[in-house]
Amino acid sequence: MKDIKRGSWIAVLCWAAWALAGANGSKGRAADWPTHQGNSQRNAVTEERLSLPLSPVWVHQPRYAPEPAWPPPAKQDFWHEESNLAPRVDFDLAYHVAVAGDSLFYGSPAEHAVHCLDAGSGALRWSFFTEGPVRFAPVVRDGKVYFGSDDGNVYCLKAAGGELVWKYRPASDDRRLPGNGHMISLWPVRTGLVIEDQTVYGGAGLFPDHGVYLFALEADTGKEVWKRSIPQPAQGYLAADAGALWVPSGRTGMMAVALRDGKDVGSIDTCGTYLVATQGRVFCESSRYQRHLLIRGALARPDHFVTVQEETAYFQGPREIAARTLAPYVQRTTELARQRSRHKQLSEELKKAGTRDPAKAAALLAQLDTLQKTIVDLEDQVENKSHLWRRKDAPAHSFVLAGDTLFCGRDGRVTAARTGDGAEAWTAKVAGRAYGLAVAQGRLFVSTDEGSIYCFESGQPAPLQTVTAPAPTSPYSHDDLGAAYAAAAETILGQTPDRKGYALVLDCGEGRLAYEIAKRSEFRVVGVEADAAKAARAREALAKAGLLGRVSVHHIPKGKLPYPQYFANLVVSDGAVVSGELPMDWSEILRVLRPYGGVAMFGGPRLTTAAAEETLRAAAVEGGRVLSDRGAWVAVRRGPLAGAGEWTHQYADPANTTCSGDTLVRGRMTPLWFGQPGPRDMIDRHNRTMAPLWKNGRLFVPANERVIALDAYNGTRLWEVDVPGSRRLGVMKDAAHMALADDLLYIAVADACWGLNVATGRREVVLQSPPPEGSGKYQWGYVAVVGDRIFGSIQKSGASLNRQGNMCPILEGDFRQIILSEELFSLDRRTGQTKWRYAGAIPNSAVGLGKGRIYFLEARDGAPAARSLDGRIRIDQLFSGPTFLVALDAESGRKVWEIPLRLPFQHIVYLCYAPATDAVLLSGTFNGKVGAEDHVFYGLRTFRSDTGVLLWEQDIAAGIINGTHGEQWQHPVILDGEVLTKYFECDLRTGNTLPSRAFSPGGGCGTLSGSASAIFLRGGNPHMFDLQSGTGAALNHVSRPGCFVNIIPAGGIISIPESSSGCTCSYPLQASFAYVPTEIAQ
Known part of the structure; x- marks a missing residue:
């Protein structure tokens, strides 16, 4: 039996036993479709019957296609071996509609509007414009239209003419910021509203640290009935059933509150925005990967959609459509979940018993054998004996039940099947993916991701009427x-x-x-x-x-x-x-x-x-x-900010200090902007690509064979350029492939280095590495820029890791290989002229510049480094022979000094130049013991930069050996006269350890970055530790940074471009963020 990962299904939670007493919510008039999915339960059911076949009557083509708030996910999660990841926040992929009488209503993010169409002809009747995107279908009730906007307001309009009746702002303050490509409220209304018993329910806000609100309003007046804060974003279409309001949160779990007073009544540890609450049961997504179904934690078939009519549930999945009698299906899947949980528990007990207690192990094996037979029988019942009928079918994007007909929206078409046997009875073509369906007033309405809204009716086919938005015209007089x-x-x-x-x-x-x-x-x-x-x-x-x-x-x-x-x-x-x-x-x-x-x-x-x-x-x-x-x-x-830092190389600067020196980033922080770029085009987080770079207000993000330039202060995408062959992974074992000057961004590609104009992305220059002395293919390795000089290295072609995949076995743990260069060189970056060359076996991670010199480690003849055939080598092998720390004059390449070393390092090695003490620091890790316990040790060696004389050395016990969360490769932060990691702090002048501050909140697999006033790290969420106050806190509780250097304190702000690509863990928002000090923002 194949193990199925935790939480990988649509959840059907039978919550009636602990729900508040109350009747099922109203289902609306049969002839209308007054809200998304037809009613407050979102079960997509109407009693209205449509006579097949249907014919297209009109198609409404808005001026703009939909603008989804959130970008699509990565294509795969290498760690969990899952591909074709499905988006979990997908509420605005099409213009979902509400229909009442002869009017159709939809919201437009692109136009900041709600539009009303004639449902019979598709002609525009009226539009109402707000101050931000409208991402959800309105709710129509008693001649009024209700909806929320990203401008932070809830609106009530007259349905007939669109006149404003009232509006309500849940937040007490009016603060706005660039978010998802628009200037929006810090508290956008990102929920589809629900109306029950003349009360309007909704939610506002994405950042719990700054307030997220649920609220209830009188439908007639907009007067507040109750309002409360919640600890997670409110994002998606709300659903109401049995006295409870269900609140999706995007990529994480949802909660339920009582309709009457907003008090907590339950939660589901699930994710996604698909939600159906009906007959005391809640169906919702819980998949980390695809859209699937779960019943009280039980694993069922991987269905995408469900609709329930009385005791029959209809499921639409990736490969089939099926009907099941709901009660026995719930009973069997619940029991299956219980038995699987028991099997897992007994398996854990068996592992503990092992060979120490043979009798207990034998008894456990017998129990597991019996239990396995029970599980197989239950699986057979669920799989093969719970159906009224089932048919093979293609995937769908939407699913509704109208009378005795099931309608499915698909790629480029919409289909109908009879509820009696699931046989397809009708199909029609549409342009795009049919993400939205509605049935009302004898018509089927289909919304696609291209923005089109189709209307189908019974009867004889007639010419399709295309209703387009009026062409833009000048609205002002030419005077x-x-x-x-x-x-x-x-x-x-x-x-x-x-x-x-x-x-x-x-x-x-x-x-x-x-x-x-x-x-x-x-x-x-x-x-x-x-x-x-x-x-x-x-x-x-x-x-x-x-x-x-x-x-x-x-x-x-x-x-x-x-x-x-x-x-x-x-x-x-x-x-x-x-x-x-x-x-x-x-x-x-x-x-x-x-x-x-x-x-x-x-x-x-x-x-x-x-x-x-x-x-x-x-x-x-x-x-x-x-x-x-x-x-x-x-x-x-406006010129530069006094005290603002920059981040021009992998570890901040050519000296590898991992510290921007920014003096402005301090105290509490508040969001500055959020949105694109998203995870789709980024490198997988576990593959650990290089850090983003920052200079003169621009942020340069390394993407997958691409670089993206952003305005660092508002998130605007300035340009993006494909750079084939530039992907470089496992940067902590290597050198980064980009470096930044005032005018050009340099990117190592094959055996050359491109220079891209920082303002336009235009390729201005291609610098060629000097031809290697040996035979074979080579590539450009290390890259740094200082003044008019660019510094590089020559390494064997293919030495740097460049193929995405599950790289944890290659990068994590002990005794992993690092990347080795065979020559350093310096070019005039204006002319490309070679200024000097130096041959030697040089680890890419141990090269740095400072005080007019370039410093590096070199393994001499006789060491295994000389025999590395692929440009990769273990550090303990590299340092097993003669090893030297070398300093060259950066201008001429003249050797200033060299000293022989014996280094104990086994896992990683870094080199930094410390400006405050004018010293060179070597940092590396090796295994050792503290008493009887094994530990990873960090070895520090500090040398005078002018002579190479050893100043001090110190070995410090840190994390566990063979760890998988960066225990071996923490890069130091050089901050004034101190060296810091998440394990220790040392005085750079003496080597003495200092009282260690609790930088790490735990759970973080990245390394530190620093400014003059703070330390930044991944600890589940992005964290900041203020050095002045000695306190730390999460910058937010909704996102995750990347798994190496990803939090950049520069320019008076904190930039965190998306780098969690491929992560399917449960956190609400997967996007790029920037933060500004609160005292400045206010």
Whole structure:
């Protein structure tokens, strides 16, 4: 019998025994489909019957395809040997609809809107625009439409005309940030609402550390009935049944609260956003890999969808469609789960008994044999004796039951099967994957991932009517004022180095300057307007222009802006163009303006040069100047942040300190932005690729044979370039393949090094490594850049690990191989001219630069290193012969000094230069004993950088031997006069150990990164330890960083680009994040 991994099925939890008393929720009128999946239970059942065959009547094609909030997962999890991973957060892959009477409603993330269509023709009736994406289908009840938005509000509209009845904001504060590609609330309403007994239920927030709320509102008035905080994100379509509200959380477990007061009544340790709550049972995803079904922890077939009608359950899976009588099926699978659990328990007891207690072992074996027969019998009952019928079938993306017909949405088609036997009775083609189905008013509605919404009806086929969104048109008159706005936009963009990112338009008015800037750039434009009526008119106009969504207009009273520090590449004022009046609160403008080139520019034809100069003098703003161009302008370009650090090499710098030196990252932190890139194009976390790099406001993320450049302050994807042959894995045993200068990002590829323009990604130069003296194929290994010099190494082709897979047997544990170079060299990075070469057997992980010298370890003739045929070798073998620490002059390659060494290292070796003490540090690990216990020891050897004289040495007992969570390869952080790892701290001047601070919260397999004020590490979630206060805390409780260096404190912020790719553990959000100190953000 094959073992099935824990938690790999749809969960059907029979919770009626402990649920609150209460009737099943209302199912809505049979003729309507008033909410996603038809009713509050989300069971996708309607009594309405459709007469087959159906014919397509119309297709509605919106202006934009859906914009899912979260990127798809990795394609595989190598550690668990699972491929074709299914997305677990998939609520907005299509425009799901609600239908009431002759009206159809859907929300649009791309347009920040809810649209109402004529259900009979697909024609647009009205649109209502919000201040952020609308990701869930509305709920329609008693002539009103209810929905939530990423702008942090719940809305109630009149269904007939879309007029606002009321809106409600669950959070007490209005704080916004770039999230999932839009400027949204820190507390987005990311749940599909539920209405039960004239009460609206919903949830808001993704970051429990900053507040996540569940709430209940009076449906007629929006008055709050109750509100409470919860310790996990609220994300997905809520479901209500038997007096309880079920709350999905994305990639982690869901909880249940009482409808009447919000108190906890249960939870399920499961994951995903698919949820059905009906007849006292809860069906939900619990798979780490695919969408499957579980009953009280029992493993059933890997079904994707379920719908229940009375005592019959219909299941749609990857290979079959089936009908089962629910009660005996639940009973058998529950018993099967119990017996499997008992089998596992007895197996553990047998392991403990072993050969020490033969009699007990024999008895346990007999019990296990009997139990195995019972399990096989139960499996047969579940598999073969629980069906009313079953048929082979293809996978589906949606599944509903209408009368006696089961409709399935599939790739490029929709099908119908009869409930009597499952035989296919009808099929029709659609464009895209059919993720959404609804049956109402005699029609079948199909929503696809391409954005199309189809309507099918019974009757004779007729020509399909295609209803498209109107072509974008200019919403403003072509008059002198329009010409002035156009000229202003040209002037502003002429002074702005960026064309991507975020532009903030103050005093936005009716959106005319925002419109002109958006037309001429790729900025996401955020307009701020204190007059609600003007803001509404601006949204209407920008929607007509096809720009609403990329341009958002926020109604914000005068005063403090709700946006985070540093996010805006450009800040301008519409009001200044019209009136010539300039903003007076420069502190707020500079607070939100991006360092390293962000531009604030105010003026226009009505501003005089004298007034502009007086404003600049009064404001006393650094970097400001007055320009004359079709009027006068005050322009401020923000420079670098004083005290901000950078991260230009794998371990922060060419010296390998793993410390950015950033003095600004300290205290409590708050989210700055989150979203892309996601896990799909990243290297698997256990394969441990190199760290992201950071300089001058740009973040460079190493992806799978690709590099992605982001604006570090708002997450905008600036460019991405495919770099075939660049993948490098197991970086702790090797050297990284990228290094960063002011102008170029250098990437080692085969036997060369590409230089990519940091602003555009354009390949400006290809530097060729010097030809090797020996025969055979070689590649570029080590890479570092200092000034106009680039430093590299030559290694055997294929020496660096580059094939993704389960690499834990290669990287984890003791006595693993490291990568070896055969020559170091230096080139002029401008001309490519070779400046010097040095031949020797040199481990890639033990090369560093500092004080004008390059330092490295070298194994001399007679050592096994000289006989390494593939460029890989165990460290204990490498150091078994003559070994030297060598220093060369970095400019000329002249040998400054060398000293012979005897090193005990067996697992890893690192070299760092410590600027504060002008010393070279060697760090490595080996096995030893403390009393009778085996331990991994960290050996530290420190030398004067000018002479190589040994200053001190120290061996420190640390983790367990042969560990699998980085016990052997922790890279040190060099912070002023100290060396730190998660196991110990030492004084770099004396070698004395210091009182160790509890950096590690446990469970972390990465290594430390540091700033001047803090230490960062993986401990399940990303953690920060503040060195000034001596306290540590998780930056969040919703994500996981990568398994090596992934948390980058630089530029006054913390950047954590996605690096958990392939991880299927239960945590809510898998994306990229950035954080800013709370005291600055506020």
